[in-house]
Amino acid sequence: MATHSSEIRHPYLNLTLSFWGIVLYVILFSYPSHQADIELLFDPRPILNPRLLKAYTALKVWKYAITSDPNNFTSNWYGFKVCNYTGIFCAPAPDAPHILTVAGIDLNHADIAGSLPEELGLLSDLSLFHINSNRFCGSIPQSFVHLRILHELDISNNQFSGPFPSVVLYLPSLKFLDIRFNQFQGDIPKALFNLKLDALFINNNKFQFSLPENLGNSPVSVFVLADNDFKGCLPSRLAKMKDTLNEIIITNSGLSGCLPSDIGLLNKVTVFDVSFNNLVGSLPESIGEMKSLEQLNLAHNKLSGKIPASICTLPNLENFTFSDNFFCSEPTECLKLPEKDDRKNCIPYRPLQRSKIECAAFYLHPVECGAFQCSSRSPQPPSPSSPPLSPPQVFQFHFP
Numbered sequence: 440m441a442t443h444s445s446e447i448r449h450p451y452l453n454l455t456l457s458f459w460g461i462v463l464y465v466i467l468f469s470y471p472s473h474q475a476d477i478e479l480l481f482d483p484r485p486i487l488n489p490r491l492l493k494a495y496t497a498l499k500v501w502k503y504a505i506t507s508d509p510n511n512f513t514s515n516w517y518g519f520k521v522c523n524y525t526g527i528f529c530a531p532a533p534d535a536p537h538i539l540t541v542a543g544i545d546l547n548h549a550d551i552a553g554s555l556p557e558e559l560g561l562l563s564d565l566s567l568f569h570i571n572s573n574r575f576c577g578s579i580p581q582s583f584v585h586l587r588i589l590h591e592l593d594i595s596n597n598q599f600s601g602p603f604p605s606v607v608l609y610l611p612s613l614k615f616l617d618i619r620f621n622q623f624q625g626d627i628p629k630a631l632f633n634l635k636l637d638a639l640f641i642n643n644n645k646f647q648f649s650l651p652e653n654l655g656n657s658p659v660s661v662f663v664l665a666d667n668d669f670k671g672c673l674p675s676r677l678a679k680m681k682d683t684l685n686e687i688i689i690t691n692s693g694l695s696g697c698l699p700s701d702i703g704l705l706n707k708v709t710v711f712d713v714s715f716n717n718l719v720g721s722l723p724e725s726i727g728e729m730k731s732l733e734q735l736n737l738a739h740n741k742l743s744g745k746i747p748a749s750i751c752t753l754p755n756l757e758n759f760t761f762s763d764n765f766f767c768s769e770p771t772e773c774l775k776l777p778e779k780d781d782r783k784n785c786i787p788y789r790p791l792q793r794s795k796i797e798c799a800a801f802y803l804h805p806v807e808c809g810a811f812q813c814s815s816r817s818p819q820p821p822s823p824s825s826p827p828l829s830p831p832q833v834f835q836f837h838f839p
Contacts, residue, residue: 490532490564494521494541497561505553507574512549532564533588543567547593550574560585571595571617579604591615595640603627603646608634619643619663632657642666642688650694655679665690665712672696672811673713678704690736691715697808703728712736714760719743719806726750738780739763743806748772765793765801 502516512525521541522529528543541562552574560582566589576598583589583606590612600622607616608630617640624645631639632654639657642665650669655676660683669692681704694716703725705711711732718740726735727749733756743765751759751772758778766784773779782791785798792798 488538488540490538490540491519491521491529493561493563494527495519497556497558498524498527500556500558501553504556505551507550507552509550512546512551528567540564543569545569546573548572552576555580557582559583563587565589566612567591569593570597573597575599577601579606581606583607584609586610588612593617594621596620598622600624603631607631614638616640629653637661639663650674652676658683660685662686663688665692667692669693670695673699673702675699675701678702681705681707684708685731686710688712689716694718696720696811697806698723698726701725705729707731709755710734714738714740716740720808721745721806722747722750724749727753730754732756734758736760737764741765741801743767743785743801746770746773751776765798767798767802 498516498521502513505513508514514525516524521527522539526544526546526549527541528545529539530542532538532540542564543566544562545567547569548571550573551570554575554577557580559580563585565586568586568589569591571593572595574597575594578599578601579594587610589610592607592610592613592615595617596619598621599618602625603623604618605628607613608628613634614637616634616636616638619640619642621644623641624647626648627641627646629651632651633656636657636659638661639659640661640663642663644667646667646669648669649671650664650673652674653676654674655678657680659680662680662684663686665688669689672695673689677699678701684705685707686709687705688710690712691714694713695718697720698713698718700723702723706729708729709731711729712734714736715738718737719742721744722737722742724747726732727747730753732753735750735756735758738760739762741764742761745768746761746766748770750756751770756776759773759776760778760780761784762780762782764784766781766786769781769784769786769789773781781789783793785793785801
């Protein structure tokens with residue numbers, strides 16, 4: 440009888456063990472996050488490099504902050520081999536070449552939604568952070584202040600919002616900053632133009648501010664501020680950028696006043712585009728000294744007067760667009776350019792111009808550039824003391 444009872448219990452026990460074995464298998468192996476936990480359980484020393492261990496912590500928290508990844512870019516973000524993660528690039532640490540560390544992140548065009556956690560500040564060896572063309576939202580973590588060797592920061596074409604991400608002012612190695620096509624708003628700190636950047640893209644946001652006089656301090660070669668809401672004029676000290684500036688694009692931004700008379704000092708500029716603004720007055724003769732100029736776009740302003748012939752004889756000029764203004768004279772040299780657009784002006788004998796009535800009404804009110812007082816707008820009272828910039832309060836990491 441006892442034997443018979445034992446025979447009855449064994450099938451039940453086997454069935455129970457089989458059931459819980461299946462449950463355990465599903466729990467541990469169905470989800471990538473649990474696979475990482477398994478790796479920790481079965482490898483007591485999964486990683487000897489503390490920098491990669493910090494990277495594992497940061498990337499694991501970031502994965503939890505991702506709410507949508509339709510292209511499965513982060514599907515292999517589990518386990519301790521972070522250098523094998525999609526979009527994660529490792530290299531020898533600059534201060535310790537024998538140590539491997541996470542040096543770059545590139546998730547461009549991944550269509551990922553989510554946010555950036557403070558733990559990303561653990562990636563202190565990061566030199567490149569590219570996440571353009573995704574759906575990340577929120578703000579840039581203050582912990583980015585720990586990224587002391589970050590050279591390139593590209594968060595463009597996302598859904599970030601709030602004030603200008605001031606943490607970028609405390610990144611001493613930053614050379615490339617691209618925050619365009621987001622929802623940032625408000626003022627832009629003047630300190631931005633004191634950074635030693637090579638390229639600056641802040642276009643297509645909701646910034647509202649006047650271009651400061653220290654704009655000329657910036658050593659950038661490419662400068663794109665288009666599609667914001669700027670007030671006032673191009674600062675007179677813009678010409679200070681003559682040694683480095685190659686491209687400047689400030690379209691559709693509410694600029695007013697006249698072009699600075701010494702704009703021609705920017706003789707290394709190849710692209711100058713200030714179209715779709717409220718600029719007035721005549722073109723400075725000095726533009727004819729911009730020998731490197733290839734693309735000149737002044738369209739959709741209220742510029743007037745005669746176009747200097749020296750502009751149209753610039754040796755490298757390929758495209759000169761000055762449509763939708765009030766110019767009254769165009770030299771024959773301009774007609775020889777490969778590409779030009781002179782429509783909707785007041786130029787006699789040229790097709791598709793404004794009506795004589797409209798042009799006459801405009802010229803009844805001559806423009807006085809000095810009335811705009813561009814060089815002294817928005818003065819700020821001096822501070823009794825000018826303390827140096829202090830880094831923001833950041834998430835403090837206590838990592839063993």
